Structure formats: structure tokens, C-alpha cells
Amino acid sequence: MFHHRKRQRCARGYETNDHCLALCQVVPGREVVIRELERLHPPFRGHLQSYGLIPGRCVRVISQTPVTVIQVEQMELAFEKSVAEGILVEPVND
Amino acid sequence: MAACHAMQQTNPYLGGRYIALVGNPNVGKSVLFHRLTGQYVMVSNYPGTTVEVSQGKLRKMEGVTLIDTPGVVSFPSRSEDEQVTERVLFNNDLRTVIQVGDAKNLRRTLHLTIQLAEMGVPLILALNMMDEARMRGLEIRTEVMERAFGIPIIQTVATRGSGIAEVERSIRSARPVKLEIQYPPDVEQAIKEIEQLEFDPPISKRAFSLLWFVKDAVCEKWVEENTANKVQDQFFKIRNDLIEKYPEGVDLLIQTSRESFIEQMVRDSLQEAKNSNPNGSRLSRLTIHPVWGIPILLLVLYAMYWFVGVFGAGTLVGLLEEQLFGEIINPWLIAVSEKIIPWELVRNFLVGEYGLWTMGVTYALALLLPIVLTFFIAFGILEDSGYLPRVAVLSNRLFSTIGLNGQAVLPMVLGLGCVTMATMTTRILNNRRDRILVTLLLALAVPCSAQLGVVMGMLAAISFQATLIWVGVIFLVLILVGWLAAKVFPGERTPLIVELPPLRMPVFTNVIFKTLARLEWYIKEAVPLFLLGTIILFVLDTIHLLPALIETFKPIVTGWLGLPPEAASALLMGFLRRDFAATGFFVMQSQGHLSDLQALVSITTITLFIPCIASVFMMIKERGWKIGLGMVAFIIPFSVLIGGLLMRLLSGFGWGS
Numbered sequence: 001m002f003h004h005r006k007r008q009r010c011a012r013g014y015e016t017n018d019h020c021l022a023l024c025q026v027v028p029g030r031e032v033v034i035r036e037l038e039r040l041h042p043p044f045r046g047h048l049q050s051y052g053l054i055p056g057r058c059v060r061v062i063s064q065t066p067v068t069v070i071q072v073e074q075m076e077l078a079f080e081k082s083v084a085e086g087i088l089v090e091p092v093n094d
Numbered sequence: 095m096a097a098c099h100a101m102q103q104t105n106p107y108l109g110g111r112y113i114a115l116v117g118n119p120n121v122g123k124s125v126l127f128h129r130l131t132g133q134y135v136m137v138s139n140y141p142g143t144t145v146e147v148s149q150g151k152l153r154k155m156e157g158v159t160l161i162d163t164p165g166v167v168s169f170p171s172r173s174e175d176e177q178v179t180e181r182v183l184f185n186n187d188l189r190t191v192i193q194v195g196d197a198k199n200l201r202r203t204l205h206l207t208i209q210l211a212e213m214g215v216p217l218i219l220a221l222n223m224m225d226e227a228r229m230r231g232l233e234i235r236t237e238v239m240e241r242a243f244g245i246p247i248i249q250t251v252a253t254r255g256s257g258i259a260e261v262e263r264s265i266r267s268a269r270p271v272k273l274e275i276q277y278p279p280d281v282e283q284a285i286k287e288i289e290q291l292e293f294d295p296p297i298s299k300r301a302f303s304l305l306w307f308v309k310d311a312v313c314e315k316w317v318e319e320n321t322a323n324k325v326q327d328q329f330f331k332i333r334n335d336l337i338e339k340y341p342e343g344v345d346l347l348i349q350t351s352r353e354s355f356i357e358q359m360v361r362d363s364l365q366e367a368k369n370s371n372p373n374g375s376r377l378s379r380l381t382i383h384p385v386w387g388i389p390i391l392l393l394v395l396y397a398m399y400w401f402v403g404v405f406g407a408g409t410l411v412g413l414l415e416e417q418l419f420g421e422i423i424n425p426w427l428i429a430v431s432e433k434i435i436p437w438e439l440v441r442n443f444l445v446g447e448y449g450l451w452t453m454g455v456t457y458a459l460a461l462l463l464p465i466v467l468t469f470f471i472a473f474g475i476l477e478d479s480g481y482l483p484r485v486a487v488l489s490n491r492l493f494s495t496i497g498l499n500g501q502a503v504l505p506m507v508l509g510l511g512c513v514t515m516a517t518m519t520t521r522i523l524n525n526r527r528d529r530i531l532v533t534l535l536l537a538l539a540v541p542c543s544a545q546l547g548v549v550m551g552m553l554a555a556i557s558f559q560a561t562l563i564w565v566g567v568i569f570l571v572l573i574l575v576g577w578l579a580a581k582v583f584p585g586e587r588t589p590l591i592v593e594l595p596p597l598r599m600p601v602f603t604n605v606i607f608k609t610l611a612r613l614e615w616y617i618k619e620a621v622p623l624f625l626l627g628t629i630i631l632f633v634l635d636t637i638h639l640l641p642a643l644i645e646t647f648k649p650i651v652t653g654w655l656g657l658p659p660e661a662a663s664a665l666l667m668g669f670l671r672r673d674f675a676a677t678g679f680f681v682m683q684s685q686g687h688l689s690d691l692q693a694l695v696s697i698t699t700i701t702l703f704i705p706c707i708a709s710v711f712m713m714i715k716e717r718g719w720k721i722g723l724g725m726v727a728f729i730i731p732f733s734v735l736i737g738g739l740l741m742r743l744l745s746g747f748g749w750g751s
Contacts, residue, residue, distance in 0.1 A: 038342065043172075047524070047591050049349055050168040052202050057353075066384045067487055067590065074198035074230055076594040078382070078487050080499070083589050 019091070024068060024084035026061045032089035033058050040086040048087075051077055058092065107216050107270060110189030112159050113152065114182050116210065117194035118202060119165030120480070120595040122222045124148070125252040125604050126194055127162040130262065147178065148611065154262045158189060169209050170310035170345075174521035180312040183213060184296040190216045190268045192261065197227035197234060197249065200364050204239070204356045205349075208275060211243050214298035216268035219247045220261050225254070226596070233365040242359055244271050253601050274300070277351045281307070281344070284336045291328055293321045307333055308345040378597050381484040391488055394481065398472045406468030407547040415460035424452055439636070448635055454628035457677070458621045462544045466616055469511040469543040470609045477608075478600035482507070483592050490590045496573060497580025499590035502532050509540035512616055513705040516540070517712045527585040533717055534579055537709060538729050539572040541701045544620075545673035548680050549697050555683060556690045556750075567698050567740060575732075619708050620671075627670040634663070654738040655699060656745075657692050658682070664696075671706035691741065691750035699737030704729050 020035055034057045037045045052072055053059070062069040062076060068084040070077050115123050131150030148162040163179040171177045183191065193210055195203030203221070210217050219239075227234065236247040246264040250257030276282070288303035295302040295316070305313040306329060317329055340347055380386045428445045435441045445452045476482055482504055490500030501523060509516035513536050520529045520536075541549060553561040580587070634640050640663050644651075647662035655661070664678025679696045682688050688696065704710060704726055714722035744750060 042343070043524075044589065044591065045343075046170075046345060047167075047172060049346065050172070051593070052205065052353070054346065054349055054353060063379075063382070066382070066387075067490060069382070069594065072199075073201055074227075074232070075196075075202065076596075077591070078483070078594050079591040080490065080589040083591060 020088050021091075022085050023061070023070070023087040023089050024064065024081050026064075026089060026091065028061050028063050031058060031060045031092040033092060034087065035090050036088035037086065039088070040083065044083060044086075048077075048079075048083070051075070053077075053087075059089075107189050110187050111157065112161055112182075112185060112188050113190045113192060113265065114161045114163055114179075114185075114188060115192050115194055116163050116179060116183065116206070117165060118167055118196060118199075118206060119593065121165070121194050121196040121203075122252045123162055123165065123194045124608070125601055126192075126220060126222065126250070126258070126261075127160060128603065128607055129252055129255060129258045130154075131160055147182070152262075152265075155265065166206070168205055169305060170308045171312060173524050177312050180310070183210075183215070184312065184316065186296055188215055190218065190265055192265070193217060193219045194222050194252075195219055197221045197224045198230060198232060200232075200234065200360055201353070201356050204359060205352060207243060207245075208273065208352050208355065209301070211245065211271045211273035212275070212298060212301035212304065214270050214272065214301065217243075217245045217271050218261065218264045218268050219243075219245055220250045220252075220257065221247055222250045222252050224249045224257075225251045231366070235363050238362040239359055243273055275351055275355050277304075278347060280336060280339055281347060281351075284332050287332045288329070291321075291325050293317075293325055304348060307336060308348065309333075378594075381481065381597070382487045382594070387484070387488045391485060394476070398476070401472050402465065402468045402543065403546075403550060406464045407550065410464035410468070411461055411547070414464060415456065419456045419460045424456065427451060442636070443632055446632070448628055448632040450625060450628055450632075453631070454625045457628075458617075458624045461547070461677075462620070462624075462673075463613075463617075465543045465547045466511065467609070467613060470612045470616075471605065473508060473511055474605040474608045474612075475600050476507075478598070478605055480595040480597050483594050486590065486592050487594070494587065496531070496535075496576030497583075497587050498528055498531055498576070499588055501590060501592060502528065505532050505536060506540055509536045509542065510546065511543050512620075513537065513540060513542045514619060514709040514712045515612065515615065517709060517716055520716065525585070525588055527583050528588060530583060530717060530721060531576065531579055533713055533721075534725050534728075535572060535576055537705055537713060537725055538575060538702055538732070539568050541568070542673065542705060544671070545676050545701065545705075548673055548676040549701060552676070552680055552683055552693055552697055556693055560690065560694050563694060563744075564698055564701070567736070568701055571702060571736060620706075623671055623707060624674075627667060627674050630670070631663075631667065650734060654734065655695055656738075656741045657696055658687055660687065661692075661696060665700070668700055668703045669707070672700050672703045673706075675700045675703065689750060691744055694744070694750065695737050695741045698740055699733050702729070702733035702736055 023032070026032055034053055034055050036055060037048060037053065040048070057072065060071040062071055064081075064084075067078050067080050115127055117123050127148060127150065130152060132153045147164070149159050150162075152158045152160050161182055163182050164175040166176040166179045169176075169180060171180045182188075191210055191213075193203075193207055195207065197203070203219075207217075207219055221234065221236065224234075234249070236249065240247050246268065248257050248260045248264060250261065252258070277285070284307065285300055285303045288306065289299045293299075302313060306317065317326060321329070336344055381390055424445070431441050431445050435444070442449065444450050447453070485507070486500035486503050488500070489503045493500050493502050504522065505516045505519045508519055516536050517533055520532045523529050523532060549564070553564055634643070643666060644659045644662040647665065648659055651657050651662045651665060652659055661679065661682065664675045664682065666675075667678055668675030676697060679688065679693065679700065683693045710722065710726055713725060716722075717725075
């Protein structure tokens with residue numbers, strides 16, 4: 001329970017402790033692992049899940065303007081900042 | 095298990111008459127479709143729906159029809175388009191399913207493979223775009239996957255025809271599949287409970303239960319229609335119990351099990367190169383660049399305008415209408431009919447001022463066909479190049495001001511070709527609210543190519559300033575009505591989530607096939623209406639009813655819009671097709687019956703008018719009676735209102751006098 005709350009705060013307050021941050025904060029070029037999509041409205045979460053965006057999946061951020069673009073496998077997915085804000089990720093250390 | 099073996103031996107699917115091509119969007123389904131069917135393609139409504147799917151006879155197999163289904167990301171289906179694909183899979187007359195997969199995105203491909211394999215139909219996987227995968231340093235070995243799924247997997251490059259013969263061979267030998275992935279115990283338990291219920295689903299009970307747990311719409315409808323109330327209650331109870339145990343989502347639970355199965359398979363089958371960048375080219379980056387993306391978009395729009403507006407509406411129409419029809423065919427026909435037809439009435443009916451041939455056919459073939467043809471070619475190229483999703487990204491901010499997202503740009507652009515067809519395309523949008531809003535804006539403020547051709551001609555005859563005013567008014571109305579409608583319709587705005595396929599060189603034959611299919615559809619929808627419109631005009635003219643009608647509409651036409659009374663007959667034709675009305679105004683303008691101000695007011699009014707009878711039918715078909723007719727009831731008075739306001743505003747400024 002405590003763990004859960006801590007993660008939520010991390011996404012909302014954009015704090016970088018606990019190694020997690022919102023996807024919209026990631027600098028283009030970085031690889032990150034998806035940790036949580038629970039803050040997203042269920043239909044949008046389902047939509048992203050169908051593209052394979054589930055916790056544990058590694059993706060690369062390609063750009064952040066005008067929308068967030070990420071690479072999943074060899075596919076590029078674009079979505080608005082409001083969606084990227086709801087996705088919690090953990091950077092992969094090179 | 096024993097039952098399964100028995101099933102494999104008898105193969106109940108052997109009698110099926112249909113083979114379905116299923117796959118994610120942008121994986122080359124249509125190209126494979128044309129490779130397998132050759133030339134002959136029928137585009138028709140899929141039974142029970144209004145969605146058009148391509149069907150064609152297989153070249154190598156008598157009596158079997160291949161269905162090209164709309165692209166689906168995965169099940170549960172999210173848009174109406176995806177639901178059609180699912181309905182095809184629920185069809186009892188299915189013989190085999192050919193999944194077309196993108197070799198570059200193996201995980202995503204296999205995710206759909208699992209879902210199809212679980213359904214139990216005979217399945218083949220065509221792993222397409224192998225060339226692109228190799229170029230990105232991916233190496234795929236299919237043996238492990240073939241064994242795990244128990245299906246033939248063929249590596250293909252559909253655009254070059256490689257692997258097609260093997261796909262054709264595998265169709266004959268495909269057998270029903272049995273794939274069982276282990277899900278968490280609670281899910282397995284719930285599956286067992288569903289399997290014990292009394293019902294006879296079109297796909298395996300296991301796959302059906304899994305769809306049921308994730309609240310798939312097509313599956314829910316099937317249960318509602320095909321099971322007894324008592325059984326339905328149990329269906330719901332089993333699902334609710336499961337959902338209660340996993341509040342974070344049963345869908346995620348099921349998907350995670352599938353993903354770990356895939357991960358295992360990918361480990362054995364796929365060698366990935368480090369750091370390969372998917373849409374590596376610079377151009378691909380630039381197309382969605384906040385600054386550079388705009389000039390590229392303008393360049394594309396200009397190229398499209400040049401091809402459709404200048405070449406199609408100018409050069410081709412000039413050749414066909416003025417030279418071929420105007421100087422050769424029509425004079426000859428008129429001369430011949432004067433010799434062989436003794437009755438003046440019949441002669442007038444065929445080749446008179448409102449003649450079936452001289453107006454209806456000439457108009458449809460010589461004036462509209464070149465415009466529509468060039469538009470569909472341009473649109474097909476845009477579609478196949480992968481550029482349209484980038485336009486969705488660029489226009490997202492604009493559409494967000496009217497409560498939509500960038501995805502709406504696709505039907506809107508298609509609407510510039512044919513609003514009726516575009517209304518049908520709104521089903522790619524993911525929720526009902528977006529579909530309603532886009533349908534309204536399409537009907538109100540997006541002029542179709544037929545009308546654009548005429549309108550552009552009229553505007554060119556006035557001044558460039560008039561063009562700017564026209565564009566400004568239409569654009570303002572679009573934004574204003576969109577903004578208001580978004581406020582009025584309940585529901586939240588859906589944020590943009592869109593896949594960006596790599597930019598590709600379109601396959602020439604594919605663009606041609608698509609254009610021909612769309613053209614055939616357009617001719618079937620539109621040409622009969624032109625002929626009907628011509629006949630109505632002829633009858634009104636012959637029995638001298640036009641003056642009476644003109645008198646009736648006089649207060650609106652002359653009083654409010656400030657147009658000459660004869661404009662009423664043109665406006666009346668707008669109920670049939672608004673480009674008909676536009677043509678009427680065009681004729682009046684060229685005869686000097688309209689001042690610049692009147693011409694501008696008339697075309698602005700008619701641009702905002704309902705598109706055509708066919709589009710009204712389509713609106714009703716897609717959105718239902720209440721919404722469809724409600725929109726018509728709004729659009730007609732609204733367009734006249736705006737026309738009148740514009741007239742007052744412009745004459746207040748002394749414009750055009």
C-alpha cells in the first residue's frame with residue numbers, strides 16, 4: 001500500500017526519487033522501462049496496451065515536441081503530453 | 095485433447111467459402127490481397143454492417159473468396175472498423191485465416207497471432223516486409239515459432255511478390271490450430287466455468303471466454319443475441335467475480351501472460367541489432383518537426399492542389415468537357431437526334447438544356463470524373479506513403495481547440511474528395527462523440543471535390559480577395575461550430591494516440607487498385623443522383639413549375655440572401671447535391687446574372703449547405719435517424735443565415751460594389 005502511494009506521488013509531483021518519472025520528462029534519445037500506466041483513463045490505457053506498452057517493456061523516447069514520440073520495437077507511437085504524463089517510467093542505465 | 099485430435103482429422107473448416115486476411119494496420123494486407131486475387135476485386139458492404147471490405151476470388155483456388163479486413167491492433171476491438179474484422183472472424187463460413195504480420199515488429203505481430211490461434215481456426219502467418227526487417231538488422235528464425243503455434247509461418251515481401259506462392263500452397267494444407275497459453279489460475283478457473291455453459295460460439299470457447307472477460311463489444315453482442323437469459327446471467331456473474339479479484343484490470347493480466355509467452359519465443363527466434371532506429375530518415379523526423387513540419391505540409395498541400403485543382407479540374411476537364419463533349423460528342427448527338435427523333439419533348443429530354451445526356455452524363459463524366467479521379471489518386475498516394483498520421487500529429491493542436499484530436503484530419507481531408515465516403519470513414523475514430531462531431535463538421539463545412547472544382551472556378555472569376563473571404567468564412571464557421579458543438583456534446587476529449595508508420599514509396603498498382611475501387615463506389619453513388627437531378631430539373635422546366643417555386647422562395651433568396659429570384663431554382667437543386675446548385679450559380683455568373691457580391695454570397699451559402707442526398711443517407715445510416723436528421727435541420731437554416739449575414743456585412747463595407 002505504501003509502495004503504491006509513493007509511486008503515485010512520484011508521477012504527480014514529478015519527483016525523480018525512487019528512479020521513476022513521468023514519460024513526458026524523459027529527454028529524447030533515452031531508453032526507459034515502462035513501470036505503470038494506472039494513472040491513465042482505462043480506455044487510453046487499453047489502447048496503449050494493445051500496442052504492447054505494458055509494465056516491463058523497454059521503449060526509447062524519440063521526441064517530445066509537438067507530441068511525445070516513442071519507439072516500441074521497430075514501431076513509432078505518437079501521443080499527446082497529457083497521455084505521456086500518465087505513464088510512469090524508469091530510465092535504463094547505459 | 096482427444097476431441098482436438100478428432101477435429102484436426104475431420105477439419106470442419108474445409109467446407110468454408112471464405113478466407114480472411116487479418117493483421118495490424120500498415121503491414122501490407124492490401125498488397126498481399128492483390129497478389130493473391132489478381133485483378134478482380136469487389137468492394138462491397140460486409141453483411142450486417144455498412145463497412146466496405148474488399149473481396150476477391152483467389153487465383154489458385156476455385157470457389158473461395160478472399161476478404162481483406164480492416165487493420166486491427168489487437169482484440170478487444172476498439173473502433174467500428176476493428177469490429178468488422180472481428181465479425182469476419184466470427185463468420186461460420188470461414189475456411190482459413192491468413193494473418194499478415196510486420197516482421198519488424200515481431201512481438202506485436204505474435205500478440206495478434208496468439209489471439210487468432212486461440213480461436214481455433216486454421217491459421218497461416220505471412221511474416222511480411224522481411225526486406226525492411228533485414229535492413230534494420232533483424233534476423234528471424236521461424237522454426238521455433240512454427241512449432242510452438244503449430245502453424246505455417248512464411249516470410250514474404252508482398253511488394254515484390256516473394257513468398258506468395260508458398261502462402262498459396264499453405265492455404266491448402268492449413269489445419270485448425272490448438273494453442274493453449276497458461277493464464278493465472280483464477281483466469282483459468284473462470285475460463286473453465288464459461289466453457290461449461292451451454293452455448294455454441296463461432297470461435298473456440300476458450301478464446302471466446304477471454305474476449306468476454308475483457309468486455310469485447312462484438313463478443314458481448316453475440317452473447318446478448320445468441321444465449322438464453324439464464325446463461326447470460328452466468329456469463330456476467332463469472333466475469334464480475336473475476337474483475338472483483340483483479341481491480342487493476344483483467345486485460346492487463348491476460349496480456350501479461352501472453353507477453354511472457356511471446357518474450358520466450360522472441361528470445362529463441364529473433365536477433366536484434368543494437369540501436370537501430372525505425373524511421374531513421376531525416377525526412378521522417380522533419381515531417382513532424384514543430385517548425386519544419388509546416389512548410390512540408392504546405393508543400394504537400396500545394397502539390398495536391400496542383401494535381402487535383404490545376405491538372406484535374408483545369409487541364410483534364412478542359413479536354414473532356416469543352417473539347418471532347420462540347421465540340422465533338424454533344425454536337426454530333428444533337429444532330430443525330432434531330433434527324434431520328436421526331437418528338438421535340440423526347441429530344442429535349444435527352445439532349446436539351448436540361449438533357450439527360452447533355453447535362454447529366456456530360457456533367458458526371460466530363461466535369462466530375464476527372465476531379466474525383468485525380469483526388470483519389472492523390473489521396474491514395476498520401477495514404478500509402480504513411481504521411482497522413484504525421485498530418486494528424488501536426489494538426490493536433492488545431493483540432494484540440496474544437497474538442498477533437500488530430501486523427502479527425504483523415505476523414506476531413508477525405509471529405510475534400512467525397513463527404514459521403516468520408517462520413518463512412520469516421521468509424522476509424524475511437525469514440526462516439528468524436529464520430530458525431532466530425533460527421534457534423536464534414537456535412538457543414540468541408541466542400542467535396544465536385545463542388546470545389548466549381549467554387550474555385552467562380553472565385554477565380556471574382557478576385558483573390560474573394561477567395562480569401564470564402565476560405566476565412568468557412569474556416570471560421572468550422573472552428574466556431576466545432577467549438578460550440580464540443581461544448582454541447584457530453585463527454586471528454588480523447589487525446590491523440592497514433593502510430594507513425596515509416597515513410598514509404600507508395601506501390602503504384604496498389605494506389606491504382608484503391609483508386610479504381612473508390613471510383614467505382616463513387617460512380618455508383620453519385621451518377622444516378624446526377625441523372626435524377628437532371629430529370630427533376632427537366633420536369634420542372636417543362637411543366638413551367640420553376641416560376642412558382644421561385645416565387646415561394648423569394649423572401650429567402652432575394653430578401654435575405656440578396657440574390658436574383660432565379661437563384662432559387664439553383665438553390666433548390668442543392669437539396670439533391672450542393673455542387674448541382676454550385677453549377678447553377680456558376681452558369682448564372684458566367685451569363686452575368688450575378689454581381690461579385692452575389693456570387694460570393696451564393697457560393698458561401700452553398701458550401702455550408704448539406705452535401706448531397708447520399709451523404710444525408712450515410713449520416714443517418716452511420717449516426718442514426720435522430721442525429722442525422724437533427725444535423726440536417728441545423729445545417730440548412732444555418733447556411734442560409736450565414737449567407738445573409740455575410741451579404742449584410744460585405745455590403746456594409748461596400749465590398750464588391
